[in-house]
Amino acid sequence: MPKIKTHSGAKKRFKLTKNGKVKRGHAFRSHLLNGHGKTRKLKRAYRKASYADKTNTAVIKRMLPYA
Numbered sequence: 001m002p003k004i005k006t007h008s009g010a011k012k013r014f015k016l017t018k019n020g021k022v023k024r025g026h027a028f029r030s031h032l033l034n035g036h037g038k039t040r041k042l043k044r045a046y047r048k049a050s051y052a053d054k055t056n057t058a059v060i061k062r063m064l065p066y067a
Contacts, residue, residue: 006063010064011064014067022057023050026046
């Protein structure tokens, strides 16, 4: 059997945890962080880890066969 290629977009966006959860980054976090309607509370919440929804994890894991 040939090797399965890893989805290059998925490997940049997701990491798998030891327990099998899919860790992802937050949206709206990259710039315009002072002013512009982003509160201190919201920016503090962006620091916490976020995980992909369980309905999407099977698809993401299929894109990351060797992770």
